[in-house]
Amino acid sequence: MSLTLAQLLPGQAGYVRDVDGEKSICHRLLEMGLTRGTAVQLVRVAPLGDPIEVELRGYRLSVRKSEASRVTLEAD
Amino acid sequence: MSAAPPRTRVRRVAVAGNPNSGKTSIFNKLTGLRAKVANYTGVTVEKREGRLADSDVSLVDLPGTYSLSARSPEEVIARNVLLGLIDDEPRPDAVVIVVDASNLERNLYLATQIIELGLPTIIACNMMDVVRRRGHSIDLDRLAEKLGVPVLATVARTGDGIAELRNAIIATAERPAEQAFTQRTFPLPDVIESAVERIAERLVADDVATCESARGAALLWLMDRTSDVDPAVRSASLLSRLSAESSMIAETAARQVSDAFEDPTRVVIEARYDWIGDVVCYASPTTDCARRTRTDRIDAILTHRLWGMLVFAGVMFSLFLAIFMLADPLMGLIESAQSATADAITHVIPEGPLQSLLADGVVAGVGSVVIFFPQICILFLLLTLLEDSGYIARAAFLMDRLMSRVGLHGRSFIPLLSSYACAIPGILAARTIEHPRDRLTTILVAPLMSCSARLPVYLIIIGAVFGGSVWMQTGVLFGMYAIGTLTAFVIALILKRSLLKGPPPAFIMELPPYHFPQVRTVLRTTWDRSKLFLMGAGTTIFSVCVVIWALSYFPRLDVNTLSPAESAQLDSIPANDNAARDHTMQSLQLRNSAIGHIGRFIEPVIEPLGYDWRMGIGILTSFLAREVFVGTMGITFALGETDETSDALRERLQTAEWPDGRKLVTPLSGLSLMIFYVFACQCISTLAVVRKETGGWKWPAFMFAYMTIIAYVGALAVFQVGRAMGYA
Numbered sequence: 137m138s139l140t141l142a143q144l145l146p147g148q149a150g151y152v153r154d155v156d157g158e159k160s161i162c163h164r165l166l167e168m169g170l171t172r173g174t175a176v177q178l179v180r181v182a183p184l185g186d187p188i189e190v191e192l193r194g195y196r197l198s199v200r201k202s203e204a205s206r207v208t209l210e211a212d
Numbered sequence: 213m214s215a216a217p218p219r220t221r222v223r224r225v226a227v228a229g230n231p232n233s234g235k236t237s238i239f240n241k242l243t244g245l246r247a248k249v250a251n252y253t254g255v256t257v258e259k260r261e262g263r264l265a266d267s268d269v270s271l272v273d274l275p276g277t278y279s280l281s282a283r284s285p286e287e288v289i290a291r292n293v294l295l296g297l298i299d300d301e302p303r304p305d306a307v308v309i310v311v312d313a314s315n316l317e318r319n320l321y322l323a324t325q326i327i328e329l330g331l332p333t334i335i336a337c338n339m340m341d342v343v344r345r346r347g348h349s350i351d352l353d354r355l356a357e358k359l360g361v362p363v364l365a366t367v368a369r370t371g372d373g374i375a376e377l378r379n380a381i382i383a384t385a386e387r388p389a390e391q392a393f394t395q396r397t398f399p400l401p402d403v404i405e406s407a408v409e410r411i412a413e414r415l416v417a418d419d420v421a422t423c424e425s426a427r428g429a430a431l432l433w434l435m436d437r438t439s440d441v442d443p444a445v446r447s448a449s450l451l452s453r454l455s456a457e458s459s460m461i462a463e464t465a466a467r468q469v470s471d472a473f474e475d476p477t478r479v480v481i482e483a484r485y486d487w488i489g490d491v492v493c494y495a496s497p498t499t500d501c502a503r504r505t506r507t508d509r510i511d512a513i514l515t516h517r518l519w520g521m522l523v524f525a526g527v528m529f530s531l532f533l534a535i536f537m538l539a540d541p542l543m544g545l546i547e548s549a550q551s552a553t554a555d556a557i558t559h560v561i562p563e564g565p566l567q568s569l570l571a572d573g574v575v576a577g578v579g580s581v582v583i584f585f586p587q588i589c590i591l592f593l594l595l596t597l598l599e600d601s602g603y604i605a606r607a608a609f610l611m612d613r614l615m616s617r618v619g620l621h622g623r624s625f626i627p628l629l630s631s632y633a634c635a636i637p638g639i640l641a642a643r644t645i646e647h648p649r650d651r652l653t654t655i656l657v658a659p660l661m662s663c664s665a666r667l668p669v670y671l672i673i674i675g676a677v678f679g680g681s682v683w684m685q686t687g688v689l690f691g692m693y694a695i696g697t698l699t700a701f702v703i704a705l706i707l708k709r710s711l712l713k714g715p716p717p718a719f720i721m722e723l724p725p726y727h728f729p730q731v732r733t734v735l736r737t738t739w740d741r742s743k744l745f746l747m748g749a750g751t752t753i754f755s756v757c758v759v760i761w762a763l764s765y766f767p768r769l770d771v772n773t774l775s776p777a778e779s780a781q782l783d784s785i786p787a788n789d790n791a792a793r794d795h796t797m798q799s800l801q802l803r804n805s806a807i808g809h810i811g812r813f814i815e816p817v818i819e820p821l822g823y824d825w826r827m828g829i830g831i832l833t834s835f836l837a838r839e840v841f842v843g844t845m846g847i848t849f850a851l852g853e854t855d856e857t858s859d860a861l862r863e864r865l866q867t868a869e870w871p872d873g874r875k876l877v878t879p880l881s882g883l884s885l886m887i888f889y890v891f892a893c894q895c896i897s898t899l900a901v902v903r904k905e906t907g908g909w910k911w912p913a914f915m916f917a918y919m920t921i922i923a924y925v926g927a928l929a930v931f932q933v934g935r936a937m938g939y940a
Contacts, residue, residue: 159439159475159477160283160439160718161718161720162475162478163281163283163439163477163478163481164283164718164720165718165720166477166478166481166482166485167278167279167281167321167481168278168318168720168722169317169318169321169485171481171482171485171486172482174485180511180515182515182609182610182612182613183515183516183517183518183520183521183610184610184612184613184614185613186612186613186616187609187612187613187622187719189511189515189609189723193315193317193318194314194315194316194317195315195318195722195724196507196722196723196724196725197720197721197722197723198605198608198609198719198720198721198722198723199718199719199720199721200612200616200718200719203718203719203720
């Protein structure tokens with residue numbers, strides 16, 4: 137079991153190792169900049185527990201945990 | 213400036229960029245307030261085109277996108293405009309790419325894709341003030357050197373750099389050939405390069421692309437072909453324009469690429485981002501900023517577990533209240549103007565078909581379009597404010613969990629909430645939903661939310677049959693709203709599992725920094741969108757109003773052919789009571805008109821629901837708009853024009869009987885009628901708007917059918933089960 141983006145706690149960060157799963161979602165995540173080696177930090181979780189807000193490449197992105205769990209990380 | 217030599221053709225320059233890059237502000241600054249807005253054929257993608265101030269260059273504002281990958285209608289339009297594949301529209305002569313300098317890497321992803329399409333390009337590096345405020349710097353010369361196109365600094369908010377951008381656009385548009393064409397500079401694996409080369413050759417040979425654009429276009433097509441892009445979307449783009457032989461070559465090339473790589477698209481995306489990373493490092497070697505920004509401080513409150521939810525509830529309540537209340541006085545004014553005009557017509561034009569057509573058909577038709585206008589303007593104004601400030605993304609962030617339970621997207625919340633006031637602004641608000649299937653589902657269930665037009669119907673019926681306890685009345689009213697809302701969620705769930713089934717749409721959304729909305733941009737956008745509603749849906753609404761008028765006006769009543777009962781009704785009125793006589797004549801006219809005949813014809817169908825033909829006419833005319841019900845009831849019960857506060861109408865309903873002496877409007881038949889109104893799609897304006905938003909009659913027809921069926925079955929069940937249980 138490797139660490140995924142969905143498992144980070146607010147304030148924690150890591151580097152993207154891989155994005156897997158269904159191609160269309162995977163490609164969208166990649167196009168938004170979640171490519172291999174990108175530094176990404178979990179900023180906060182929405183009040184109802186999902187989705188989450190992450191920071192990467194100097195901007196903020198919101199994804200559901202189901203999508204975030206496709207992004208595996210190398211621990212910081 | 214106007215001394216430029218006359219030309220045979222207007223130069224067109226496209227303005228492209230990411231959402232939230234300030235593209236629209238730049239476009240507005242460049243064109244002044246003279247842009248024309250329309251929709252691209254068949255899709256709800258706004259098409260804005262305007263003249264560059266003091267020049268004869270025409271600017272085309274492309275929809276904001278993150279890439280040209282053709283995964284959304286916006287991306288397909290942006291790509292097709294840039295490749296010159298939109299019918300009846302020449303390819304732009306040049307393109308301005310607006311880039312958010314404070315978010316350079318992700319913005320350059322789209323920018324580099326566009327540069328590769330070979331048009332003379334200018335990059336407007338916007339929001340340079342934010343970069344400076346954060347203590348960063350960007351060396352624009354170095355950026356231009358790497359990208360191979362000129363880069364200008366702009367600050368759309370203050371207007372800095374706009375004049376320079378304008379001059380650069382004119383210079384480029386007039387002498388496009390002077391800019392050297394830039395090829396993609398980052399390398400791809402050999403298999404992909406050779407496939408791109410072969411496909412590009414075919415695109416040029418078949419005249420689908422120019423020599424400059426072919427390689428960029430070929431790469432886009434190859435990425436579509438080897439990933440899961442919806443074939444329906446894909447076919448609208450390049451391949452359908454290739455000859456059979458070329459298609460085969462292209463397909464072979466794509467297959468070789470697919471064989472060599474498990475996921476070629478990923479290879480290309482990563483190569484592009486790697487290269488962009490190098491470019492940004494070279495041009496802006498500043499370190500990461502981990503400082504708390506203003507947006508962070510705002511978000512600490514606005515997305516807070518408690519405060520965030522409270523503020524959200526407050527914002528939504530205000531939005532709802534504004535649509536409901538703020539529009540009310542304006543709607544009152546429009547109604548007065550409407551009746552004043554109708555009065556004036558009756559004075560000027562002698563009585564007869566022409567007078568009635570103008571007063572009851574045309575004026576009423578125009579009125580029923582214009583009456584929505586205040587609500588629409590207010591909704592669009594508030595939505596644009598929320599969108600422009602960045603709050604709408606937070607609203608979706610907060611609500612997504614809730615909406616995802618029924619398979620919808622966080623962005624569906626606001627359209628559904630607005631629909632309590634009126635389904636039309638609600639449906640229009642669904643434009644903020646990016647994914648087509650989600651947007652469609654939201655549109656299809658929005659009219660189930662009880663809109664303000666149902667309120668008069670609920671009120672008159674509740675007043676007539678649930679008199680007495682205020683608690684009882686409130687409870688029934690609340691029940692109607694609750695039933696509609698629950699059904700909307702159930703239908704959404706069913707639609708997402710059946711007709712609109714598909715992979716669950718991803719929730720991948722940028723949370724842009726908060727901005728102070730720009731008054732000019734907000735007003736401009738509000739006006740453009742409202743006008744589009746008036747033009748588009750207005751025509752349909754107006755035509756149907758005139759048709760309904762004709763159905764209730766013809767055939768004319770002939771006093772000599774009245775049935776004995778009708779004559780007796782007329783004779784029983786005292787000779788000096790002119791008002792009562794007029795009202796009875798109106799009532800008899802309606803009864804004997806085409807629509808009255810239809811009402812009696814359908815009585816067997818609606819009788820099991822507990823309604824007679826008089827209520828049938830009310831229901832039929834309500835398909836125009838629900839609030840018409842109360843007025844029609846007033847006429848059929850010979851009271852003249854009435855509204856929901858009319859005591860006379862309430863009494864008349866309470867005493868109305870079937871021919872056999874049974875009470876017509878009982879608590880049970882009243883409940884049955886209200887249930888019918890909760891579900892039935894009785895609003896021609898809604899259907900007209902849905903037709904416009906979905907680009908055809910298919911979905912409005914479906915919506916009308918499913919809602920009317922639920923209405924009929926629901927009302928039937930209530931009435932028959934209630935009767936079987938012994939209620940009257």
